[in-house]
Amino acid sequence: MQVHVADHPLINHKLTYLRDKRTDSPTFRRLAEELVTLLAYEATREVRTEAFDIETPVGPTTGIKLANPKPVIVPILRAGLGMLEGMVRLLPSAEVGFLGxxxxxxxxxxxxxxxxxxxxxxxxQVYVxxxxxxxxxxxVMAFEFLRDLGADDIxxxxxxAAPEGIETVREAVKDIGIPVTLVVGAIDDHLNDQGYIVPGxxxxxDRLYG
Ligand code: PRP
Incomplete structure (x- = not known):
């Protein structure tokens, strides 16, 4: 499993406000949407494309367009819904599936x-x-559902993310048997006894939808 930490000042800046407990729900929703757009830029680096011939006002050239079949975006409800708009904005022709x-x-x-x-x-290709x-x-459970339906790249x-969780996913992915890439805005310090990411x-x- 490849892990990319999208280390960028704008991402760190927005994450800081997202983490701040004084940030209200409307601001949290806006920040989550903005952050996913920045992360999606990194996450879609390997999106499949095909050649596409066009004419500019000056002459012919060959560009690219998204290949068929189009990618699928899968938000994990509830909280994943808060990232859907930002992701769809970048991949408007993608299909959307839902997992609760x-x-x-x-x-x-x-x-x-x-x-x-x-x-x-x-x-x-599936983007969770x-x-x-x-x-x-x-x-891990989401990846198993997607693999069972034939996804060949997740x-x-x-x-x-918590480092402990990344290691659990890394181990599980060895059995899942398809390429998996993880793109995260930050890897935090640890997971506490209640399963919360610290500082997280x-x-x-709850912060998105109350
Ligand atoms: C949160 C979060 C992830 C999950 C991560 O959802 O949005 O889906 O926990 O935890 P894990 O890595 O330990 O499995 P939650 O179960 O709180 O549901 P919600 O999105 O409906 O609030």
Missing amino acids: MVRDEETLEVSAYANRLPDSLHGR IDPMLATGHTL TAVCLI LGDAG
């Missing part, structure tokens, strides 16, 4: 309560978006 997953606050076990993915992901990678169990975009930003779902 929640972790039990006591046991940290993950369960899926909604699954609205395309019938087949065969041969498709979720603000937080904490224990990593949510992403990129996960997270605003922040609290509960992204």
